[in-house]
Amino acid sequence: MLGECHAHVIMDGKNYKEAVSLHKNGVVDKVIHDCFSKYREAGITFIRDGGDSYGVSKRAKEIAPEYGITYLTPIFAIHQKGHYGGIVGCAFENLEEYHRLVKEVKASGGDFIKIMVSGLIDFSQYGVLTEEGVEPELIGKMISIAHEEGMAVMAHCNGARTMEAAAKAGVDSIEHGAYSDEQALLAMVENGVIWTPTVSPVGNLKGGGRFDDAVTEKITEHHMEMIRRFAELGGNIALGSDAGAWRVPHVEGLWTEIEYLKKIVDESHLENTEKLIREKFCAGNVK
Numbered sequence: 001m002l003g004e005c006h007a008h009v010i011m012d013g014k015n016y017k018e019a020v021s022l023h024k025n026g027v028v029d030k031v032i033h034d035c036f037s038k039y040r041e042a043g044i045t046f047i048r049d050g051g052d053s054y055g056v057s058k059r060a061k062e063i064a065p066e067y068g069i070t071y072l073t074p075i076f077a078i079h080q081k082g083h084y085g086g087i088v089g090c091a092f093e094n095l096e097e098y099h100r101l102v103k104e105v106k107a108s109g110g111d112f113i114k115i116m117v118s119g120l121i122d123f124s125q126y127g128v129l130t131e132e133g134v135e136p137e138l139i140g141k142m143i144s145i146a147h148e149e150g151m152a153v154m155a156h157c158n159g160a161r162t163m164e165a166a167a168k169a170g171v172d173s174i175e176h177g178a179y180s181d182e183q184a185l186l187a188m189v190e191n192g193v194i195w196t197p198t199v200s201p202v203g204n205l206k207g208g209g210r211f212d213d214a215v216t217e218k219i220t221e222h223h224m225e226m227i228r229r230f231a232e233l234g235g236n237i238a239l240g241s242d243a244g245a246w247r248v249p250h251v252e253g254l255w256t257e258i259e260y261l262k263k264i265v266d267e268s269h270l271e272n273t274e275k276l277i278r279e280k281f282c283a284g285n286v287k
């Protein structure tokens with residue numbers, strides 16, 4: 001059975017603010033138990049989380065063995081102050097602070113480092129991200145500091161030039177990767193970067209009534225085209241749905257993601273990529 005390579009146990013696929021507010025006075029274990037029960041019932045035994053700033057993912061790491069689930073977590077994500085990432089993590093203003101956060105992840109039992117280096121897709125307009133990506137030089141430094149600490153790096157990263165910069169700096173996986181292009185895909189393949197394209201958060205918007213379907217379909221189409229090209233180039237594609245995001249419920253999100261990706265690669269490809277992730281995204285396993 002394939003696992004989930006990009007989920008957020010803290011979110012419920014319905015209402016982000018409500019889901020998060022449950023934990024404002026401390027982590028509510030029941031939320032984690034309910035989530036893991038659902039995965040266990042579906043026979044899913046592998047989850048890689050994207051982290052959060054409320055300690056939910058950290059607690060989930062402790063609970064996961066009760067459910068026979070291998071659960072990998074970055075504890076929280078790390079972002080540059082003033083940029084996108086507050087909802088999932090902690091901010092840094094300079095590289096010393098960044099380094100301190102990397103060490104904190106390690107000391108808290110984190111399996112890998114998650115960095116936020118770009119904005120989000122603006123679902124209301126094709127071709128638009130909510131903000132500019134982090135400068136390539138800083139991305140490079142963030143990745144090398146994490147690697148020197150023996151930690152693999154997962155990057156929340158949209159936009160071709162930011163993806164290309166992260167790939168050239170040796171990032172281990174790129175998450176989302178909206179608005180890619182040939183040059184970015186080549187850089188990813190050349191550097192052995194795993195891509196978790198998380199089609200579901202945009203593909204599942206159709207019919208939701210919140211955004212214009214014509215726009216979200218166009219975004220999805222371009223994304224699928226890029227994933228197809230990446231597969232042709234020999235790139236490794238990971239099955240991760242961004243479960244917890246709006247209209248991407250836990251477990252069901254995985255089924256929609258499989259539907260999208262199976263149009264491009266077969267199950268054995270996804271199994272192989274999961275194997276690579278299981279090996280690489282464990283503290284100390286980075287080369």
Ligand SMILES: [Zn+2]
Pocket residue numbers: 006007008050242
């Ligand atoms: Zn995510």
